Amino acid sequence: MVDIGAAEGIPPAEVEDVELYHAKSWVTKYVFCQDAKVIAIQYSITAISIGLVALVLSWLIRLQLAFPGTFSIVTPSNYYQFVTMHGMIMVIYLLTALFLGGFGNYLIPLMVGARDMVFPYVNMLSYWVYLLAVVVLVASFFAPGGPTGAGWTLYPPQAILEGTPGRQWGIILMLVSLILFIIGFTMGGLNYVVTVLQGRTRGMTMMRLPLTVWGIFTATILALLAFPALFVASVMMLFDRVLGTSFFMPAIVAAGEHLKYGGGSPILFQHLFWFFGHPEVYIVALPAFGIVSDLISVHSRKNIFGYRMMVWALVAIAVLSFIVWGHHMYISGMNPPFGFFFATSTLIIAVPTAIKVYNWVLTLWRGDIHLTVPMLFALGFIVTFVNGGITGLFLGNVIVDVPLSATMFVVAHFHMVMGIAPILVVFGGIYHWYPKITGRMLNERLGQIHFWITFLGAYLIYFPMHYLGFIGVPRRYYELGETAFVPASAATLNVAITAAALIVGAAQTVFFFNVIWSLYKGKLAGGNPWRAASLEWQTPETPPGHGNWGKELPVVYRWAYDYSVPGAGQDFLPQNQPPAIPAR
Amino acid sequence: MTESALTDSLEAPPRQGGWHGFAADWSSDQRAFKSATWGKAMIWIFLLSDTFIFSCFLLSYMTVRMSTTVPWPDPGKVFALTIAGREIPLILIAIMTFILISSSGTMAMAVNFGYRHDRVKSAVLMLATAAFGASFVGMQAFEWTHLILEGVRPWGNPWGAAQFGSCFFLITGFHGTHVTIGVIFLLITARKVLRGDFESGRRGFFTSRKGRYEIVETMGLYWHFVDLVWVFIFALFYLW
Ligand code: HEM
Ligand SMILES: [Cu+2]
Numbered sequence: 001m002v003d004i005g006a007a008e009g010i011p012p013a014e015v016e017d018v019e020l021y022h023a024k025s026w027v028t029k030y031v032f033c034q035d036a037k038v039i040a041i042q043y044s045i046t047a048i049s050i051g052l053v054a055l056v057l058s059w060l061i062r063l064q065l066a067f068p069g070t071f072s073i074v075t076p077s078n079y080y081q082f083v084t085m086h087g088m089i090m091v092i093y094l095l096t097a098l099f100l101g102g103f104g105n106y107l108i109p110l111m112v113g114a115r116d117m118v119f120p121y122v123n124m125l126s127y128w129v130y131l132l133a134v135v136v137l138v139a140s141f142f143a144p145g146g147p148t149g150a151g152w153t154l155y156p157p158q159a160i161l162e163g164t165p166g167r168q169w170g171i172i173l174m175l176v177s178l179i180l181f182i183i184g185f186t187m188g189g190l191n192y193v194v195t196v197l198q199g200r201t202r203g204m205t206m207m208r209l210p211l212t213v214w215g216i217f218t219a220t221i222l223a224l225l226a227f228p229a230l231f232v233a234s235v236m237m238l239f240d241r242v243l244g245t246s247f248f249m250p251a252i253v254a255a256g257e258h259l260k261y262g263g264g265s266p267i268l269f270q271h272l273f274w275f276f277g278h279p280e281v282y283i284v285a286l287p288a289f290g291i292v293s294d295l296i297s298v299h300s301r302k303n304i305f306g307y308r309m310m311v312w313a314l315v316a317i318a319v320l321s322f323i324v325w326g327h328h329m330y331i332s333g334m335n336p337p338f339g340f341f342f343a344t345s346t347l348i349i350a351v352p353t354a355i356k357v358y359n360w361v362l363t364l365w366r367g368d369i370h371l372t373v374p375m376l377f378a379l380g381f382i383v384t385f386v387n388g389g390i391t392g393l394f395l396g397n398v399i400v401d402v403p404l405s406a407t408m409f410v411v412a413h414f415h416m417v418m419g420i421a422p423i424l425v426v427f428g429g430i431y432h433w434y435p436k437i438t439g440r441m442l443n444e445r446l447g448q449i450h451f452w453i454t455f456l457g458a459y460l461i462y463f464p465m466h467y468l469g470f471i472g473v474p475r476r477y478y479e480l481g482e483t484a485f486v487p488a489s490a491a492t493l494n495v496a497i498t499a500a501a502l503i504v505g506a507a508q509t510v511f512f513f514n515v516i517w518s519l520y521k522g523k524l525a526g527g528n529p530w531r532a533a534s535l536e537w538q539t540p541e542t543p544p545g546h547g548n549w550g551k552e553l554p555v556v557y558r559w560a561y562d563y564s565v566p567g568a569g570q571d572f573l574p575q576n577q578p579p580a581i582p583a584r
Numbered sequence: 585m586t587e588s589a590l591t592d593s594l595e596a597p598p599r600q601g602g603w604h605g606f607a608a609d610w611s612s613d614q615r616a617f618k619s620a621t622w623g624k625a626m627i628w629i630f631l632l633s634d635t636f637i638f639s640c641f642l643l644s645y646m647t648v649r650m651s652t653t654v655p656w657p658d659p660g661k662v663f664a665l666t667i668a669g670r671e672i673p674l675i676l677i678a679i680m681t682f683i684l685i686s687s688s689g690t691m692a693m694a695v696n697f698g699y700r701h702d703r704v705k706s707a708v709l710m711l712a713t714a715a716f717g718a719s720f721v722g723m724q725a726f727e728w729t730h731l732i733l734e735g736v737r738p739w740g741n742p743w744g745a746a747q748f749g750s751c752f753f754l755i756t757g758f759h760g761t762h763v764t765i766g767v768i769f770l771l772i773t774a775r776k777v778l779r780g781d782f783e784s785g786r787r788g789f790f791t792s793r794k795g796r797y798e799i800v801e802t803m804g805l806y807w808h809f810v811d812l813v814w815v816f817i818f819a820l821f822y823l824w
Contacts, residue, residue, distance in 0.1 A: 011612070202614060
């Protein structure tokens with residue numbers, strides 16, 4: 001082979017090849033393992049397991065809303081505890097951990113052509129601290145008084161006052177668990193960022209990275225800068241609760257008695273929380289954006305439309321997401337110019353977001369669309385995300401938000417945009433990469449059944465909620481009782497929603513059955529079943545071995561999207577295939 | 585800790601300076617920061633994240649200082665020590681600040697000697713830095729005791745707003761923890777330098793990776809950061 005690499009300007013290796021830690025025993029190979037691929041699977045299994053708890057909690061919430069008072073296990077306090085834990089687990093312990101710890105760990109080293117993360121030992125610690133955080137979280141279910149019922153936003157003063165369920169231990173354990181999560185995440189997050197910045201293989205420039213890596217990378221940076229605010233808020237609230245300080249506590253008279261608190265600022269907590277909280281939405285959305293871009297490109301055999309724009313849109317969204325947090329606080333009261341500012345910045349985010357949606361659609365345009373299961377989920381994502389994004393534009397305006405905030409409309413909005421949409425991508429991603437991870441395909445038929453029930457079911461659950469919100473059904477209410485402005489038909493609708501929620505939840509067993517069954521009985525996949533161009537499909541072994549690449553690191557000659565290139569023999573050109581004719 | 589030192593490859597193309605160089609680095613392969621090894625890139629990003637933590641703490645302190653309706657105690661009086669019958673405001677803090685800033689000097693020298701493979705000087709300077717750091721923490725402990733004896737608690741104090749004590753213990757405590765962690769790692773690194781781990785390529789106990797003298801610099805970056813943060817705490821908490 002002629003040395004076209006040199007002609008193309010592939011520079012010499014700048015970094016020595018890493019020396020990896022080689023596991024000596026079963027324990028260091030599978031338990032305290034430093035291999036990012038194993039850590040990824042540990043992260044994923046833990047996150048999905050705790051996510052199942054949150055799913056069951058959502059059933060209990062829905063059962064109460066449909067049949068108020070029928071189920072003795074859902075008392076009013078339990079209801080609030082379930083809602084709180086459901087929200088917190090779904091957002092942080094499931095989605096954040098799964099996208100960054102799970103997908104990030106598995107895909108980053110493979111996609112950038114590295115042997116592992118840059119600091120595997122720290123990476124391993126990250127998982128164990130995360131597991132500890134999950135254990136502390138679970139412990140709060142068994143603590144006296146149960147888990148906290150303060151709502152996932154944990155707003156003070158009520159979060160730590162008498163009368164809120166779980167104020168004895170629940171809130172303390174919740175805060176400790178969050179602090180641990182952040183410490184654990186930081187260890188992993190530093191690894192992901194440095195691996196992308198400094199650990200790429202020869203020829204892999206930033207602008208040749210698959211968009212999946214870009215999505216996870218930008219999301220990790222967001223997380224490293226947003227979690228500090230939550231960390232600080234948690235520490236200070238822990239002080240308020242345990243030591244009786246008043247960071248967030250104003251003077252309060254409860255039952256005619258002056259509490260010992262005074263002088264603090266509850267609004268300060270809201271600022272800190274949402275300075276974290278809004279970027280958090282994008283921490284789960286940006287990896288989803290990235291993954292979906294790759295799924296769409298691979299399964300429609302076309303290069304992604306406007307790669308550069310896609311990258312810059314990710315970066316723009318990431319930057320803007322730090323200056324919009326106030327839109328969660330319109331009803332807390334704010335100076336009108338601030339309302340104006342936050343509404344404007346919120347609406348501006350729609351621009352890069354719309355660019356992404358257009359580019360996905362244009363990638364599909366006249367593509368050779370294969371309706372494989374990952375593709376179905378990717379298409380489902382686009383529809384759902386657009387849907388949730390548009391209601392987001394409504395809520396971004398102060399005047400629309402004020403009446404709709406704290407109603408079911410908001411619940412419908414955020415589930416569409418950051419609940420269902422990313423979950424669809426998680427599934428799409430698993431169907432797509434499962435063959436690489438296990439060497440076997442997931443069953444197609446079962447996958448299709450899973451997709452259609454989940455996708456249509458999600459719409460049956462959340463579409464009616466928009467309407468409920470419009471007629472004023474409030475969120476976080478144990479029961480509606482006799483409320484003049486809510487028609488009786490709302491109760492019927494609630495029953496229907498609950499039925500859909502139970503079915504969707506139960507349908508996930510199809511997925512789990514598929515995952516386990518295919519592990520043993522699935523069709524053998526080979527190294528590159530989707531004929532994809534990005535680097536993770538070009539490993540010498542499937543599943544990739546320790547160190548990923550065998551003796552030599554791959555050299556990259558092109559971007560990850562050379563599909564259906566005119567004149568090329570194959571319909572795709574792997575990133576590490578040297579150009580026959582100096583192309584592009 | 586890191587395996588990423590530059591190879592002395594002569595083939596590497598010369599690098600441009602200025603904005604062109606900046607753009608060239610970012611559009612190049614393998615590494616975006618051409619002169620930074622993995623460990624150094626990581627500590628910088630960690631420090632950026634930590635900056636956000638300290639900023640949030642300090643902003644929260646300013647917010648509660650403004651939100652409370654009770655007058656704020658006068659730091660000039662609270663942090664005064666009576667020496668030889670005269671009350672000198674902020675004297676202890678001034679000494680602590682001086683010590684911490686001096687320790688940045690010894691740290692910088694340790695880094696320099698480390699890169700020159702002068703193991704003994706580097707280790708001794710690191711030990712000196714650790715000693716400065718430990719005495720800083722010691723004086724902080726003295727100050728805490730002093731204030732606690734005068735009745736300052738996280739939830740209240742004899743002179744005014746309760747938030748004074750809350751912020752004081754929280755922020756100086758969090759910073760002091762940073763210093764303490766720094767001291768521990770300085771001792772560990774000094775031991776490694778003395779033993780010649782970075783010459784012999786001895787592997788780390790936990791990571792089983794070879795270390796390089798660059799670790800001394802990584803340590804230094806952390807230390808300077810902790811110093812810099814102190815300057816802000818000093819200005820915003822003690823002088824305001
Ligand atoms: C099986 C699918 C799901 C169902 C049926 C479901 C249902 C619900 C219900 C009924 C509520 C309570 C609304 C209220 O009365 O306030 C709720 C709250 C919430 N859900 Fe879900 N949910 C699901 C999945 C998710 C996912 C994937 C996320 C991830 C982002 C999520 C995040 C939240 C959050 C943040 C809250 C707010 C909790 C609070 O008010 O403190 N949910 N969900
Ligand atoms: Cu937001």
